Amino acid sequence: MTKKNKPDLERTWDVLVIGGGNAALCAAMSAKENGAGSVLVLEASPKDVRGGNSRHTRNLRYMHGQGNRFLTGPYPEEEFYNDLLQVTKGNTNEELARFTVQQSNDIGDWMMAHGCMFQPAMKGTLSLARTNGFFLGGGKALINGYYRTAAKLGVAVSYETEVVDLEIEDGVFTSATVVHKGEKKKIVAKTVVLACGGFQANLDWLEEAWGPEARNFLVRGTPFDKGTVLRLMQNKGAVTIGDPTQGHMVAIDGRSPKYDGGIVTRLDCVSFGIVLNKNCERFYDEGEEIWPKRYAIWGRLVGQQPEQVAYCIIDAKSIDLFMPSVFPPVEAGTIEELAAKLELDPIKVKETVDNFNRTAGGDLSQFKPGDISDPLSTQGLEPPKTHWARPIDKAPFYAYPLRPGITFTYLSLKINTRAQVIMAGDKPAENIFAAGELVSGNVLGQGYMAGFGMTIGTVFGCVAGKEAANV
Amino acid sequence: MSEKERSEALQEAGRVMTICNSCRYCEGFCAVFPAMELRRTFTDGDLKYLSNLCHNCRDCYYACQFAPPHEYNLNFPQAMANLRGETYREFVWPGFLAPLFKRNGLTIFLATLFSVLGVYLFARMKENGVENILGTWTGDGSFYTIIPEHELLISFSIVALWALIAFIGGIWKFWKTINPTNEKFFSGSGNKGALMDVLRLKYLEGGSYGCNYPDEKFSMSRRYMHHLIFYGFFSCLASTTIAAVMDHVLGMPAPYSWYSLPVILGTLGGTAIIIGLIGMIYLKTNQDQRPLAAEGMVMDYGFIILLLLVNITGLALLFVRDTPLMGSLLILHLGVVFAFFLTLPCGKFVHAIYRYVALVRHNQEQANRK
Ligand SMILES: Cc1cc2nc3c(=O)[nH]c(=O)nc-3n(C[C@H](O)[C@H](O)[C@H](O)COP(=O)(O)OP(=O)(O)OC[C@H]3O[C@@H](n4cnc5c(N)ncnc54)[C@H](O)[C@@H]3O)c2cc1C
Ligand code: SF4
Ligand code: SF4
Numbered sequence: 001m002t003k004k005n006k007p008d009l010e011r012t013w014d015v016l017v018i019g020g021g022n023a024a025l026c027a028a029m030s031a032k033e034n035g036a037g038s039v040l041v042l043e044a045s046p047k048d049v050r051g052g053n054s055r056h057t058r059n060l061r062y063m064h065g066q067g068n069r070f071l072t073g074p075y076p077e078e079e080f081y082n083d084l085l086q087v088t089k090g091n092t093n094e095e096l097a098r099f100t101v102q103q104s105n106d107i108g109d110w111m112m113a114h115g116c117m118f119q120p121a122m123k124g125t126l127s128l129a130r131t132n133g134f135f136l137g138g139g140k141a142l143i144n145g146y147y148r149t150a151a152k153l154g155v156a157v158s159y160e161t162e163v164v165d166l167e168i169e170d171g172v173f174t175s176a177t178v179v180h181k182g183e184k185k186k187i188v189a190k191t192v193v194l195a196c197g198g199f200q201a202n203l204d205w206l207e208e209a210w211g212p213e214a215r216n217f218l219v220r221g222t223p224f225d226k227g228t229v230l231r232l233m234q235n236k237g238a239v240t241i242g243d244p245t246q247g248h249m250v251a252i253d254g255r256s257p258k259y260d261g262g263i264v265t266r267l268d269c270v271s272f273g274i275v276l277n278k279n280c281e282r283f284y285d286e287g288e289e290i291w292p293k294r295y296a297i298w299g300r301l302v303g304q305q306p307e308q309v310a311y312c313i314i315d316a317k318s319i320d321l322f323m324p325s326v327f328p329p330v331e332a333g334t335i336e337e338l339a340a341k342l343e344l345d346p347i348k349v350k351e352t353v354d355n356f357n358r359t360a361g362g363d364l365s366q367f368k369p370g371d372i373s374d375p376l377s378t379q380g381l382e383p384p385k386t387h388w389a390r391p392i393d394k395a396p397f398y399a400y401p402l403r404p405g406i407t408f409t410y411l412s413l414k415i416n417t418r419a420q421v422i423m424a425g426d427k428p429a430e431n432i433f434a435a436g437e438l439v440s441g442n443v444l445g446q447g448y449m450a451g452f453g454m455t456i457g458t459v460f461g462c463v464a465g466k467e468a469a470n471v
Numbered sequence: 472m473s474e475k476e477r478s479e480a481l482q483e484a485g486r487v488m489t490i491c492n493s494c495r496y497c498e499g500f501c502a503v504f505p506a507m508e509l510r511r512t513f514t515d516g517d518l519k520y521l522s523n524l525c526h527n528c529r530d531c532y533y534a535c536q537f538a539p540p541h542e543y544n545l546n547f548p549q550a551m552a553n554l555r556g557e558t559y560r561e562f563v564w565p566g567f568l569a570p571l572f573k574r575n576g577l578t579i580f581l582a583t584l585f586s587v588l589g590v591y592l593f594a595r596m597k598e599n600g601v602e603n604i605l606g607t608w609t610g611d612g613s614f615y616t617i618i619p620e621h622e623l624l625i626s627f628s629i630v631a632l633w634a635l636i637a638f639i640g641g642i643w644k645f646w647k648t649i650n651p652t653n654e655k656f657f658s659g660s661g662n663k664g665a666l667m668d669v670l671r672l673k674y675l676e677g678g679s680y681g682c683n684y685p686d687e688k689f690s691m692s693r694r695y696m697h698h699l700i701f702y703g704f705f706s707c708l709a710s711t712t713i714a715a716v717m718d719h720v721l722g723m724p725a726p727y728s729w730y731s732l733p734v735i736l737g738t739l740g741g742t743a744i745i746i747g748l749i750g751m752i753y754l755k756t757n758q759d760q761r762p763l764a765a766e767g768m769v770m771d772y773g774f775i776i777l778l779l780l781v782n783i784t785g786l787a788l789l790f791v792r793d794t795p796l797m798g799s800l801l802i803l804h805l806g807v808v809f810a811f812f813l814t815l816p817c818g819k820f821v822h823a824i825y826r827y828v829a830l831v832r833h834n835q836e837q838a839n840r841k
Contacts, residue, residue, distance in 0.1 A: 138496030
């Protein structure tokens with residue numbers, strides 16, 4: 001935008017929103033609509049890559065009484081709530097969980113009124129067609145729509161403005177210190193909404209929590225979510241919830257960029273092949289569960305292997321069975337050649353594949369991709385492959401290198417249903433609110449449910465904005 | 472499918488297509504993504520087809536989390552437009568005309584110059600040529616005082632036929648490339664579907680909110696301008712056809728009164744086209760340059776300006792037909808119309824042809840899938 005649109009960082013703002021993703025924008029719009037005179041959004045990133053991890057998303061889960069043009073049927077409160085209890089294995093704050101589900105009721109309508117466009121579920125994701133609203137064009141289109149609406153409402157945005165310090169006295173926020181174009185500035189506001197994501201892009205912190213292997217993790221989303229504000233709040237006495245070693249980790253293509261590789265680096269081939277580590281050994285049952293359900297476990301598994309790398313090997317029979325991914329597979333006419341291309345020991349790899357092939361199989365006509373009733377499992381192999389175990393014998397052979405990719409961390413600021421941050425002594429802060437990934441651990445203590453990250457951001461963003469406007 | 476033989480535009484189209492095919496977030500915007508999803512790898516023919524299926528609405532540029540400055544540097548509309556430009560040269564018939572796309576501004580300029588000059592010499596050749604041109608003529612057949620009827624009819628039939636044959640040649644070459652299964656062009660409901668898509672200009676509405684044109688906001692303006700030009704064009708075509716029938720079949724020589732069908736249709740059509748073209752110029756000059764394929768701009772403006780001239784001279788002729796300016800303006804008008812038809816197969820107009828063919832293929836493919 002032009003110079004004249006640059007917000008004035010010297011004045012006192014009514015509501016200051018830290019972050020520029022889904023939660024932040026929902027908070028900013030909601031604050032403005034609930035009567036806040038002036039709202040300023042501080043986004044650490046440049047405008048072109050604004051929107052944090054939210055711009056990588058594609059859908060949001062919400063409660064609704066009936067289907068519509070985009071959703072194939074109703075998703076009632078109890079079902080939603082039970083789904084949540086199931087994935088978290090009860091590791092959730094029941095009051096906040098119930099609140100989140102209820103507040104999400106028909107939230108799609110609010111979203112559309114604020115610039116979101118929906119489309120019917122994407123092909124290949126039909127399992128979510130009833131429960132999740134898919135954004136037309138994905139998360140970046142959603143975020144663009146929100147920024148447009150926010151601008152119309154009079155919300156000011158300052159890009160390339162990273163918060164590096166917060167002034168909080170006796171649990172009351174007074175100002176934030178930012179770095180803007182290399183310059184330090186103090187921004188004064190009456191209330192603040194913290195909506196600046198997890199700390200998954202902070203490799204130092206990840207290393208602190210996970211050990212040195214964390215250096216080899218790939219960060220699937222924005223490099224700007226470094227958890228600076230989370231750490232600041234911890235130091236200022238905010239109560240946190242969850243454990244820093246909890247995070248959503250998946251196995252992605254090992255050739256992906258360090259940051260921001262996004263959705264296209266995911267690999268859905270594991271259940272159709274075998275996975276070897278650097279030592280050319282298998283280490284886990286590749287056929288344990290249907291892939292989407294096991295998607296999240298493999299990040300950790302690969303993270304525990306030497307050099308945090310693994311290789312998925314499949315053959316010509318399986319190459320068309322999963323979604324294509326961004327990097328072409330490594331391809332060779334024989335297993336030995338394939339191993340050489342992966343810089344693995346050809347003899348050992350051949351041995352592992354042969355061992356697998358000897359024990360795999362049965363009636364191959366019973367093979368049922370994507371269906372857990374598939375009967376093909378290995379006999380007497382350790383570890384076994386309990387489904388989809390077809391011999392890897394049809395050239396050409398293919399391999400994908402795998403590395404752990406971290407989506408987000410769960411460590412969160414504790415909040416109440418007014419989205420107020422809970423300070424030491426269980427005291428809610430008067431004028432400090434939080435939303436989005438930064439609070440996800442309150443409801444999602446563990447596990448993951450597709451589209452729920454955006455639900456948390458939208459629900460608590462709206463609540464935080466409204467509360468902040470009324471302080 | 473060796474990478475080395477692939478042109479740069481093809482390589483880039485293949486690269487971005489592979490990324491999109493593993494993302495698919497833009498599925499709801501247009502026909503390109505559903506067509507893409509039917510494939511796992513992309514042959515040259517596939518890419519050429521998909522690039523012409525793209526209507527350049529740019530929705531997928533602004534929606535893309537991998538657009539520049541991201542390291543994937545994904546600029547889908549630009550990659551498609553660059554490849555499209557290449558397909559225009561590849562499929563032009565006869566093939567030796569391909570370089571005319573590269574120097575399209577000059578081509579259109581020279582074609583116009585020589586056409587106007589040609590018509591002028593034609594008029595001069597007639598008995599009392601100069602006096603005719605400068606005279607004031609009214610009533611039935613006054614145009615033919617300037618230009619001999621017979622020769623006019625023959626030369627315009629020839630140039631129209633040229634355009635038609637060249638299009639058929641281009642369609643034939645393109646169809647063979649994008650349709651390896653040898654499905655017949657007229658088989659199934661491909662043409663019916665494509666026609667419906669074209670009449671609505673369905674894919675200029677993106678995922679029903681319009682194009683991101685000229686900038687990030689969704690807007691129907693590009694679609695409406697295209698509608699004006701599209702229907703204006705057919706209105707003019709109808710006007711010309713009716714006039715030709717009245718003149719040469721029914722024996723009612725032109726010019727016709729203000730309230731005659733050809734004049735009404737022509738005036739409405741011409742005005743619509745002029746508004747549409749000016750709108751397009753406005754949008755083009757104000758567009759965000761980032762998703763743009765710069766190479767195509769000369770071609771775009773060349774076509775727009777020539778079509779503007781056709782319509783402005785045509786409308787002006789209505790107003791001055793009873794004055795001594797009629798002769799000169801008629802020559803000018805006929806000249807630019809001649810140049811318009813002459814350059815039709817080697818300019819921007821072909822985008823409509825190949826898009827239509829791609830839509831036929833798309834409609835067939837989607838029908839086959841079901
Ligand atoms: C590839 C991928 C796909 C995903 N798909 C889905 C999906 O389909 N559905 C779903 O529900 N969830 C999905 N998620 C998870 C989802 O992205 C998050 O749950 C959600 O985006 C969190 O929103 P947020 O607003 O809290 O954080 P973010 O969107 O990450 O926003 C945080 C913002 O804060 C800014 N920021 C950070 N630190 C500072 C600072 N110090 N000062 C100023 N600004 C700062 C960042 O620049 C950023 O703009 C996906 C994640 C990834 C990586
Ligand atoms: S343009 Fe970008 S967002 Fe759209 S499908 Fe392609 S990669 Fe995905
Ligand atoms: S520019 Fe528009 S028409 Fe072209 S591929 Fe993108 S969304 Fe489809």
